[in-house]
Amino acid sequence: MVGLRIGVALVCLLVGVADAKPRLTTEPIKWFDADSKDIVEPAEIVENQVWDIADHTFFYQVGKVLNLGWTARRLGNLLNIAEPRQADNVNALDEVPNSSWYTNRHFLHPMSIEELQQGPGHAVPDESGPWEIVAGKFEGGTAGFTIKDAMGQGFLLKFDAEGSNEMGSAAEVIGTKALYAAGFNVPQNSIVYFDPSRLVIGPKAKVPVPGGGKRPMNEQDMQGILDNVIPQADGRLRCVASKFLKGESFVGIFEYHGRRKDDANDRVDHQQRRELRVIGSWMNDADRRAANTLDVYVKGAQGNRYVKHYLIDMGSAFGSNNLMPHMPKYGNEYVWDPRTVFLSLVSLGFYRKGWEEPLPMQYSEIGYFENETFRPTGWVPTYPNPAFERCTNRDAYWGAKILMGFSDEDIRAMVKMGQYGDPGATDELTRLLIERRDIIGRFWFGRVNPLDHFRIDETALHFVDLAVEGKLNSAAETQYQYQLLDAEGQAVGAEQIMAGETRIALDAGLTPGQFHGYEIHTRRGTGKWSKSTRAYFHKWEDGHYQLVRVERQE
Amino acid sequence: MDYIILICSTTCHLYIFTPPYHTNLFGKGKEFNAVYAFSAAKRQSGSALYYDPNVSGGPLYFSAEAAYLKTDNRESTINGMLPEDGPSFFAIERIDALATLGWRPHAAALEDYRNNIYIEGRVGFGTRDFSEVSDPAAGISAAALFPGLGEEISLFSIGGRLAYDDRDYKDPPSEISHPLTYVFPGRVLLFANDLYYSFRDLSYPERGGLLQAEADLVSGSEETRFVKLGLEVQRFFTLFYRNRILGLRARLEKAHALGDDSIVPYPDQVTLGGSQRLRGYERGAFRGEGVLLLSAEYRYPIWDTWHAYLFWDEGQIFNKYDEVEVGRFRSSFGGGVNLRTEEAFLIGFRIGHSKERKALVGVSLEQEF
Numbered sequence: 001m002v003g004l005r006i007g008v009a010l011v012c013l014l015v016g017v018a019d020a021k022p023r024l025t026t027e028p029i030k031w032f033d034a035d036s037k038d039i040v041e042p043a044e045i046v047e048n049q050v051w052d053i054a055d056h057t058f059f060y061q062v063g064k065v066l067n068l069g070w071t072a073r074r075l076g077n078l079l080n081i082a083e084p085r086q087a088d089n090v091n092a093l094d095e096v097p098n099s100s101w102y103t104n105r106h107f108l109h110p111m112s113i114e115e116l117q118q119g120p121g122h123a124v125p126d127e128s129g130p131w132e133i134v135a136g137k138f139e140g141g142t143a144g145f146t147i148k149d150a151m152g153q154g155f156l157l158k159f160d161a162e163g164s165n166e167m168g169s170a171a172e173v174i175g176t177k178a179l180y181a182a183g184f185n186v187p188q189n190s191i192v193y194f195d196p197s198r199l200v201i202g203p204k205a206k207v208p209v210p211g212g213g214k215r216p217m218n219e220q221d222m223q224g225i226l227d228n229v230i231p232q233a234d235g236r237l238r239c240v241a242s243k244f245l246k247g248e249s250f251v252g253i254f255e256y257h258g259r260r261k262d263d264a265n266d267r268v269d270h271q272q273r274r275e276l277r278v279i280g281s282w283m284n285d286a287d288r289r290a291a292n293t294l295d296v297y298v299k300g301a302q303g304n305r306y307v308k309h310y311l312i313d314m315g316s317a318f319g320s321n322n323l324m325p326h327m328p329k330y331g332n333e334y335v336w337d338p339r340t341v342f343l344s345l346v347s348l349g350f351y352r353k354g355w356e357e358p359l360p361m362q363y364s365e366i367g368y369f370e371n372e373t374f375r376p377t378g379w380v381p382t383y384p385n386p387a388f389e390r391c392t393n394r395d396a397y398w399g400a401k402i403l404m405g406f407s408d409e410d411i412r413a414m415v416k417m418g419q420y421g422d423p424g425a426t427d428e429l430t431r432l433l434i435e436r437r438d439i440i441g442r443f444w445f446g447r448v449n450p451l452d453h454f455r456i457d458e459t460a461l462h463f464v465d466l467a468v469e470g471k472l473n474s475a476a477e478t479q480y481q482y483q484l485l486d487a488e489g490q491a492v493g494a495e496q497i498m499a500g501e502t503r504i505a506l507d508a509g510l511t512p513g514q515f516h517g518y519e520i521h522t523r524r525g526t527g528k529w530s531k532s533t534r535a536y537f538h539k540w541e542d543g544h545y546q547l548v549r550v551e552r553q554e
Numbered sequence: 555m556d557y558i559i560l561i562c563s564t565t566c567h568l569y570i571f572t573p574p575y576h577t578n579l580f581g582k583g584k585e586f587n588a589v590y591a592f593s594a595a596k597r598q599s600g601s602a603l604y605y606d607p608n609v610s611g612g613p614l615y616f617s618a619e620a621a622y623l624k625t626d627n628r629e630s631t632i633n634g635m636l637p638e639d640g641p642s643f644f645a646i647e648r649i650d651a652l653a654t655l656g657w658r659p660h661a662a663a664l665e666d667y668r669n670n671i672y673i674e675g676r677v678g679f680g681t682r683d684f685s686e687v688s689d690p691a692a693g694i695s696a697a698a699l700f701p702g703l704g705e706e707i708s709l710f711s712i713g714g715r716l717a718y719d720d721r722d723y724k725d726p727p728s729e730i731s732h733p734l735t736y737v738f739p740g741r742v743l744l745f746a747n748d749l750y751y752s753f754r755d756l757s758y759p760e761r762g763g764l765l766q767a768e769a770d771l772v773s774g775s776e777e778t779r780f781v782k783l784g785l786e787v788q789r790f791f792t793l794f795y796r797n798r799i800l801g802l803r804a805r806l807e808k809a810h811a812l813g814d815d816s817i818v819p820y821p822d823q824v825t826l827g828g829s830q831r832l833r834g835y836e837r838g839a840f841r842g843e844g845v846l847l848l849s850a851e852y853r854y855p856i857w858d859t860w861h862a863y864l865f866w867d868e869g870q871i872f873n874k875y876d877e878v879e880v881g882r883f884r885s886s887f888g889g890g891v892n893l894r895t896e897e898a899f900l901i902g903f904r905i906g907h908s909k910e911r912k913a914l915v916g917v918s919l920e921q922e923f
Contacts, residue, residue: 329858336857340857341856341860344854344855344857344862345862345891348862348864349793349795349798349852349854349855352795356796357796
């Protein structure tokens, strides 16, 4: 027993078990992370994709276990004496402040249908003149060109693969709109139809030659790429036009762990950034990894130069894996997943994976995307992503509420931007995304009490029950149990139950100049009471209150 | 790209390999593979293969292969040499060359997707220098037990093979629920003749089988004159769930000496044991003029193109057919893991049990069944 106690104490010491007292202050809520201070241009990070995969699949996993702090916390989680480490960039209201990584958009500031469809912008090459090919795109999954239009704007044109017409391009554009509305920085990606005669080979266009080096591009090279593109009935070609991001320079990718050492603004380890831990499962964004990110050294409005962080390449989202449909396993396990390899080995073939028997694929434009085998906690990208791995219940709840913020109409509007030729494909992807949104919402709202949008006025504390708002549960079947808390987080009042309203009348007898709070639990029908959500406020004087903190039980 | 692998065997000899080198010669799908292993000046082996899958663009195929082996049985069982046993200590240096011309109806793009018949003829040339190196006086009466010992033999062979192979073949449907480019690991589809053909994964067949008969007439110096016959049947069944497979195999091989004074040289006798046949025994643990092998193997996937298996082998060596008896079968069982890509076998690890070896651990670089 002595050994166990020492062990537990050591674990507590290593992981720093949280003090139960709430940290209450009347300081303004941090809604902006000042990470755009002027810095010297950082060096470009060039990624070796092979190493990246090997590192995250093998070495990083081993290193993680060898990290005493990580291992102790995991042990603490298992012993139920330590909570998972929460994200570092969360404010007192359990929200993510705006930063060079993320901007709160649709969930906190609802966007109109037009704004959702616009996304980061609907930029297309100017059609008043020829499009000069600056370079061919030979790397990556899709072939294409980089061009300069008559206005001097640069675009990357990416084509769909034969047999998967519309698939990659639609995924790229729909994914762009969705990620932008969710709050991420993304490039302007748009579907474009154009006459191939508009393309002219520029003097600087080069193609790689076997054995290294490059030579000038010729008509045959251009035609070689175009020959793989299936033209529309009118002879035009369909592609994604991705407008070049504006900035002083591109400084490479960002990793999903660690920080840029030459960027003083980069103060939070990337794996501890909440916004990098979520969203992927809804979009089946299985290829979300460092290679599909881009850091741009930009100039701010005040002349400050800093690094802005973008997500790029959404062509591997939903059912698309760029050139071909996603494998059924994508999203269900890593490309090489030691967990399932081991299980399969020792089970002598009796362990069946839900995705082993692929479902029919109705629309080749969508690719392979289904919800039958989808499990919110089981979803993984193609190989371990350190940020995704650290997703806690609270992070996932935060991501889920962003998704639940998309109405059916919002989702349909964004899917329409993929411009599927077959309306059935639009309907089907819309249906799948609505269904998956609800699966995710129902799951995480079941783990974390989904009371949100807290506000306080002269008489009451108000909140929104996101499960009711999202039509996952009805108001009629819902009850709330609440209890007054003091500044120490200790219950000081009797438990009370209410139904049919989401407003807690404030007790007139609360002491001015002090912090108070309410702990609320939710119950649906005859089910169990949920975990708690606590909202703390400061009473300045009668009728003058300030919301200061929201805490959600993990 | 050429590269070097260093391997330390159980006796810590260092081996240097140049792994198989695949090419698309002349840009026309011709192949050249080569492998070479060096342990010491007295212990080397190498092989090379040239393969033209479509002679003149038609259904004929041609291969030319050569193999060289120089080894002994001191601290080694390479190529079936008996482990060193007291004073008996043997060495062998052999060269084999073989040219094969064959025909099958389904060639070119459909070959890997269709069931096929193979008819082939082959001619070969070889040399054997099989010698007793140490203390022959104290050795066993070698000539009787080891035909060809002390001789330098040159031999020629002529023969052929007839096979029907529908391993992993299924009738091509005219409609599928996934588009043409849809790819499962090892399950590439090919659209031809308005039908969707599935790639036949010969390393992991889920159905069908192989029926094969071979015969070679071998004649050479030092009374070497025999006919070698082989018959093999393989059959695969899907069990309780997709790609959980039961594989069955029967193989009969027999060398018939032609004439009273003729011999089947020791290096040309058939063997049991090793990575492919009677896997709970050392390679070449049993040797004779005839072999009968029965195998059952349960296979199940553990990753995209990797699988694990449990095997049960029964086999016996005989010199005359009437020596074959149920009671003379030797058993072995065990399991293993085969790692491969969609196109090539990488490496296999196995552990086998038999009366002689409780747990024989082995590595293989090929998959015969």
